[in-house]
Amino acid sequence: MKLKFFISAFIIGLISFIAPTLADNSSQDSIKLSKTVPIADIHRHVNKFVSPSKLVEQMKANGIGWSGAVGPTEWQTESDPYLELLGNAYIPTAGQAELTQIFFKIGPSAIEDENNRFYKDLFSNADELFRSGKIKGFGELILNNKASNPSPNFRRKVTIDSPPIERMMAIADKNGGFIQIHTEDDEDSIAQIKQLAKKHPKTPIILSHCMLTTNINLVSDLLKNYPNLYCDLSARTTLHYTNPESDNAKLRAIYGENFADPAWIKLIESYPSRFMVGSDTYRYDIDFEKVIGAIRNGLLSRLKPATIEMVAYKNAQKVMDLK
Secondary structure (H helix, E strand, C coil), X not given: CHHHHHHHHHHHHHHHHHHHHHHCHHHHHHHHHHHHXXXXXXXXXXXXXXXXXXXXXXXXXXXXXXXECCCCCCCCCXXXXXXXXXXXXXXXEEEHHHXXXXXXXXXXXXXXXXXXXXXXXXXXXXXXXXXXXXXXXXXXXXXXCCCCXXXXXXXCECCCCCHHHHHHHHHHHHHXXXXXXXXXXXXXXXXXXXXXXXXXXXXXXXXXXXXXXXXXXXXXXXXXXXXXXXXXCCCCCHHHCCCCCCHHHHHHCCEECCEEXXXXXXXXXXCCCCEEECCCCCCCCCCHHHHHHHHHHXXXXXXXXXXXXXXXXXXXXXHHCCC
């Protein structure tokens, strides 16, 4: 009799436990998956304050399967040691160090001139870099950051479909590579992005930080009409701002440790194959672990399980041929 009673009580308790769980099955699955899914960090700069061994340590501790897809923010930093240590887990690119040197040593207008010495060196061996696996693409090409960079001496706005950028697109197209571009959502810059995307439809163009735009309709229209455009959701947290309470920080933040903008979640679910994530710890004081926590707990946990996997790493695997 006691046995029957306990069995009945157990079954009743089990049903009462399962019922709400089943009702919220998708969100529970999403929360669980978001904590363990591997992440392709497609906006991780290599800088002298994070050594190759330190990067490996951070990746292992935070479930990062791949890292890179942008260059060093300091041109003196060599990316080869990271590639040598990480192998296929590192996503090497070219172009960022060259553009930074052009900007500081010659001037912003020279970014549009393919005849300067930095471009000549890059283009002379770009095909070999692709063939040897030394690079998988070009980026981060900072072409319009006139209002999105905190340092006035680093701001610029240049023509996005200028001859040297066109040439990078052609080289990437030839070698199955990608290009990652930092631009803001100015009307002329958007028109130039469209021109590049239309001229090179097979070459993926990743829009760094999703242009830091708040215009969801613009992003939706771009993704709808240009199948080779992708959005990188890095640096869309208040963690990336020296003053997280500033209007700019709050306006541009899409997600955080405990929230995500429902309108952006809806947009991501509408185009699940077109979004990727990254940490963008370009300054030593940006907390990598907190950024990854915000990606997992704030952003990914609010997506459907299938979308979580795509945004976390599967889209990057496809676009960047990650092993």
